[in-house]
Amino acid sequence: MPRHATSAAMAAMMALAFAAPLAAETAPQDVAFTEYGSIEAPLIDSAGDPEEGAKIYADKTSGNCVACHVISDRPDAEFQGTIGPPLDGAGDRWEAAQLRGIVVDAKKTFPESMMPGFYKTSGYIRPGDAFTGKAGTEPLPPILTAQQVEDVVAYLATLKE
């Protein structure tokens, strides 16, 4: 192996080793819910970015929240769904801990809710490998990462009326 490749590999490994403690995050199975389904502690040390959250909200391949929800000042998000309640004013109605709980696993807040859990990895019936229709193995990758959940929560908190 040429020397520069070795050192690049080394650098990558070092970066990984340092990255882990920097971005301490709670794994999906370790998330602690309150009795009413809130999650008090952020899932990751680094703060949520509301702008990033706004993108994830409308992005078909990650959050895709627009499939079910409407936010009136999001004309950029085409085809907003009507399954769940409009999210205008969600930041007035709910605290960050509650919003975090709803995004991670809405069924802890609203039993039987149709809303999927976005940071949940096991306990499914016939879990699939993403949208392939083939079997997946639990724990599945969560639909959103810890950082993405915090980004979305930060975005929802900005929705005031």
Added chain:
Amino acid sequence: MVSIHLYTRAALVSAFALVPALPIMAETEPETTDPIVINGGEIELPTAVPAPAHLDGVFDQIYSGWLFRDSETQAMQLDDFENPGMIFVDQGIDDWNAVEGEAGKSCASCHEEIESMKGVRAVMPKVNGNGELWSLEDYINDCRTNRMQAEALDWDGDRMKNLTAAISVQSRGMPMNVAIDGSAKPFWEKGKEMYYTRYGQLELACANCHEDHYGDWIRADHLSQGMTNGFPVYRLKQAALVSQHNRFRGCIRDTRAETFPMGSDEFRALELYVASRGNGLPVEGVSVRH
């Protein structure tokens, strides 16, 4: 913290009480329930009929999926020359008459004109003489392998879909009337259980979309009651005929679940249960959806 939370919940609860039509519970009824008038009045298919007795407390009315499509898509089903599915009906009729297999027979050798299939689609799937639940595809392949000594057709292959389309059209306008009691009962129960099972990482059951939220929009899709009386449907998105099991597979795949194979016992049972939810709606096949 907790008291704020309780306050929020209480506010929500009272909001529910005041505004019963919150979108969460929306079952948005179609604006009109005009019949599908085909070929300038030659054929009229009702799009709304009273729900079958086994859906008491679930639905009052059952609706054709046609009502939930945009007007351009709807229009294509109003004229057999505009209906892209009808080409495949013609191809299916050709196949009906074509001799194939060691026995030197065609479907027509035993059944004569395809019109003899009138009524068949309306009662499918049904339990056969051996107590097995069979779909139309199974009956077709049974004739092919045992009576024609030809090869079985692929469940989702073009030739199979063409034949099921040609056979379905013979029953156009007849109300769906699948049997759900007697020997069909255990299959029906199994299908019903599947219908209410929340599959996959998105934890969604058929009922979440097609019972609780028909009339709502899930992104760009206007949800129907998920009826099967129009199958096989010509789907614009796929530019092809789509079989019932293919549709089920797609809907389950969209929940991030492991699907069942087309032609599996599970999908036969689901087919029976879903068909029974549409008992009373006319056979529409070949319908057009996008």
